[in-house]
Amino acid sequence: MSRQATEDVSVRIRRLRARAHRAELLRKPLTLASRGAGRLDLSDRVSRGWSTLPRPARWAALALIAAGCYALPNFHPPLINTPGSDFASVLFFPVAVYVLVAIGLNIVVGQAGLLDLGYVAFFAIGAYSMAELGTKSHWNFWEVLPVGVVFAAASGVILGAPTLRLRGDYLAIVTLGFGEIIHRVANNLNSIGGPRGITNIPHPPNINTAVIHFRFGVLDPKPYYWLLLTIIIVVIAAVRRLERSRVGRAWTAIREDEDAAELMGVPTFKFKLWAFAIGATIGGLAGVCFASKVISITPDNFVFQFSILFLAAVVLGGSGNLPGVIVGAVVVGYLPERFRSFQTTRYLWFGAALVVMMVFRPQGLLPARRRQAELRDVAIASGATTGALGAEVPGEDLFEGGDR
Amino acid sequence: MAFGGVVALNDVSLSIPEGSIFALIGPNGAGKTTVFNVVTGVYQPTAGLVRFKSRPLTARPVPDVVARAVPPFITRRIYAGRARHKITGLGVARTFQNIRLFSEMTALENVMVGADARHATSVPGAVLGLPRHRREERQGRERGMELLELVGIADRASATSRALPYGYQRRLEIARALATGPELLLLDEPAAGFNPAEKRDLAALIRKIRDAGFTVLLIEHDMGLVMQISERIAVLDFGQKIAEGGPDEIQADPRVIAAYLGVVDEEVGP
Numbered sequence: 001m002s003r004q005a006t007e008d009v010s011v012r013i014r015r016l017r018a019r020a021h022r023a024e025l026l027r028k029p030l031t032l033a034s035r036g037a038g039r040l041d042l043s044d045r046v047s048r049g050w051s052t053l054p055r056p057a058r059w060a061a062l063a064l065i066a067a068g069c070y071a072l073p074n075f076h077p078p079l080i081n082t083p084g085s086d087f088a089s090v091l092f093f094p095v096a097v098y099v100l101v102a103i104g105l106n107i108v109v110g111q112a113g114l115l116d117l118g119y120v121a122f123f124a125i126g127a128y129s130m131a132e133l134g135t136k137s138h139w140n141f142w143e144v145l146p147v148g149v150v151f152a153a154a155s156g157v158i159l160g161a162p163t164l165r166l167r168g169d170y171l172a173i174v175t176l177g178f179g180e181i182i183h184r185v186a187n188n189l190n191s192i193g194g195p196r197g198i199t200n201i202p203h204p205p206n207i208n209t210a211v212i213h214f215r216f217g218v219l220d221p222k223p224y225y226w227l228l229l230t231i232i233i234v235v236i237a238a239v240r241r242l243e244r245s246r247v248g249r250a251w252t253a254i255r256e257d258e259d260a261a262e263l264m265g266v267p268t269f270k271f272k273l274w275a276f277a278i279g280a281t282i283g284g285l286a287g288v289c290f291a292s293k294v295i296s297i298t299p300d301n302f303v304f305q306f307s308i309l310f311l312a313a314v315v316l317g318g319s320g321n322l323p324g325v326i327v328g329a330v331v332v333g334y335l336p337e338r339f340r341s342f343q344t345t346r347y348l349w350f351g352a353a354l355v356v357m358m359v360f361r362p363q364g365l366l367p368a369r370r371r372q373a374e375l376r377d378v379a380i381a382s383g384a385t386t387g388a389l390g391a392e393v394p395g396e397d398l399f400e401g402g403d404r
Numbered sequence: 405m406a407f408g409g410v411v412a413l414n415d416v417s418l419s420i421p422e423g424s425i426f427a428l429i430g431p432n433g434a435g436k437t438t439v440f441n442v443v444t445g446v447y448q449p450t451a452g453l454v455r456f457k458s459r460p461l462t463a464r465p466v467p468d469v470v471a472r473a474v475p476p477f478i479t480r481r482i483y484a485g486r487a488r489h490k491i492t493g494l495g496v497a498r499t500f501q502n503i504r505l506f507s508e509m510t511a512l513e514n515v516m517v518g519a520d521a522r523h524a525t526s527v528p529g530a531v532l533g534l535p536r537h538r539r540e541e542r543q544g545r546e547r548g549m550e551l552l553e554l555v556g557i558a559d560r561a562s563a564t565s566r567a568l569p570y571g572y573q574r575r576l577e578i579a580r581a582l583a584t585g586p587e588l589l590l591l592d593e594p595a596a597g598f599n600p601a602e603k604r605d606l607a608a609l610i611r612k613i614r615d616a617g618f619t620v621l622l623i624e625h626d627m628g629l630v631m632q633i634s635e636r637i638a639v640l641d642f643g644q645k646i647a648e649g650g651p652d653e654i655q656a657d658p659r660v661i662a663a664y665l666g667v668v669d670e671e672v673g674p
Contacts, residue, residue: 245530265521
């Protein structure tokens with residue numbers, strides 16, 4: 001080829017490349033194609049923004065959010081208000097209760113990676129402990145609370161000890177069975193109420209201090225909500241601490257590669273059992289609070305459907321990511337109540353909303369990075385990518401890892 | 405070590421002298437990684453015994469007296485081989501032939517998981533933020549950074565390990581294994597996929613590890629590297645040990661040459 005011709009070709013190649021690059025940058029408005037960072041979507045930007053905030057600013061933001069949550073039942077915001085049911089009551093159950101349950105289930109499913117399809121069992125054990133001890137003995141809420149929590153934790157250990165040597169699907173089936181066992185026992189054991197359940201569960205004692213006057217009665221759901229919110233905040237703080245410690249690292253290692261973790265000295269059985277126990281504790285805690293507000297519980301409050309609903313909250317929100325599962329639980333708890341005006345079809349709409357969510361955002365609302373990466377890998381492995389530069393294939397991560 | 409009808413290791417006996425670099429070589433499928441798996445407790449050997457510093461790692465034979473008195477499901481538990489994480493706790497650490505890092509954790513976090521093997525705090529300590537927990541976290545982080553510097557990847561300490569270049573990932577595995585505080589380090593093909601410069605660096609690193617007091621058992625296919633750094637070599641073929649000795653002996657051994665070595669390449673050298 002002549003010199004002029006080769007120059008023409010190289011100029012043309014350069015122009016084509018520049019055009020492709022420009023086109024790629026303009027392609028999707030919700031993503032940032034920054035050099036060296038690959039694609040960022042909304043949740044990534046949120047988490048990056050959050051991590052660049054200095055510590056005092058973060059504490060201030062969290063305090064603001066907490067204050068907002070405490071103040072919420074006093075307002076009836078127009079769009080998110082729930083017509084057809086009391087907003088403050090809905091905030092307690094199902095929203096706050098589901099949030100606490102989701103935090104607990106997140107430890108089992110999201111962090112340790114143990115699929116648990118019977119989580120409602122721990123919720124039930126907490127609730128029944130409160131119901132039984134509250135009605136049969138004369139203990140008040142605060143005395144029953146630790147006992148109920150201990151029962152739930154013990155049940156977590158009892159379930160986990162023989163079964164945690166199983167993995168994956170087998171563990172899921174066993175936990176499913178356990179959920180059913182608890183439900184059937186509650187239904188058939190007449191000494192704890194049988195199918196009729198337990199009624200007249202006492203409320204927590206009224207708090208009458210100089211600063212706060214809380215009357216825990218049938219009329220006002222707000223003190224319950226505030227109590228549960230406080231418990232949630234304490235639990236979040238504890239769980240965060242665990243996440244950042246060797247325990248959280250061990251759970252992540254177990255989830256990623258259990259055999260390699262064991263060979264690196266992680267006592268996997270011990271930490272899996274801890275995950276179960278802690279998850280059960282938090283579930284039981286939610287159950288105790290739930291029982292003391294609703295006053296009467298029946299076995300139908302603890303059917304398998306709720307286990308799946310709890311799991312949906314975790315997966316929808318972003319399995320493994322604490323803020324994510326909180327958002328997921330709020331959505332799963334809140335939406336059916338919001339759709340109450342649709343009467344009989346509200347669960348249809350709710351189900352449709354879940355399906356739409358999973359189709360368009362399977363990694364969850366606020367996914368943990370890992371989950372996004374996992375789903376990307378699955379997509380690539382099944383050939384579901386589009387070929388264009390940077391469109392669906394992750395830019396750097398994949399190729400850098402394989403570079404030799 | 406037999407898997408059903410397949411005998412992966414047939415009467416293989418190895419004795420690794422403390423503080424040495426011992427290489428295990430042989431064709432693919434000879435059973436070298438199986439040796440590692442038996443030593444680290446991934447498999448329980450169908451026959452034989454593994455001892456580390458005169459402590460048994462595998463299931464001990466049940467004495468006749470006990471076997472007659474106590475039912476097998478109890479004796480199996482009592483005389484069982486050690487759990488894998490306990491073996492690591494005794495001082496045996498390994499890397500993997502196909503890299504098995506925790507891909508979503510950063511490099512530093514990967515190494516800290518290794519360092520956690522020596523830490524005593526558990527859930528209560530972590531939740532309450534006890535002083536011992538905070539101290540162990542800090543020590544783990546420092547040790548992690550030290551080890552990352554030792555293997556030379558400290559510049560990418562907070563990169564997610566799946567995003568690291570291949571060479572960095574291999575070295576991260578070594579750092580993670582060292583973090584568990586071992587005395588015996590098992591390296592499974594640490595130089596796979598390395599170019600000659602990286603292999604030289606790796607040789608220097610392994611020598612440095614040995615000089616720091618560790619014992620290194622090495623599986624490797626690169627003969628140049630093996631002959632350069634090993635003090636003793638054992639050769640496996642079809643699950644049997646066909647030779648053992650120093651580098652010169654092995655290179656001259658006709659059985660080894662027939663099975664595996666081939667002609668010495670001028671470039672790589674003896």
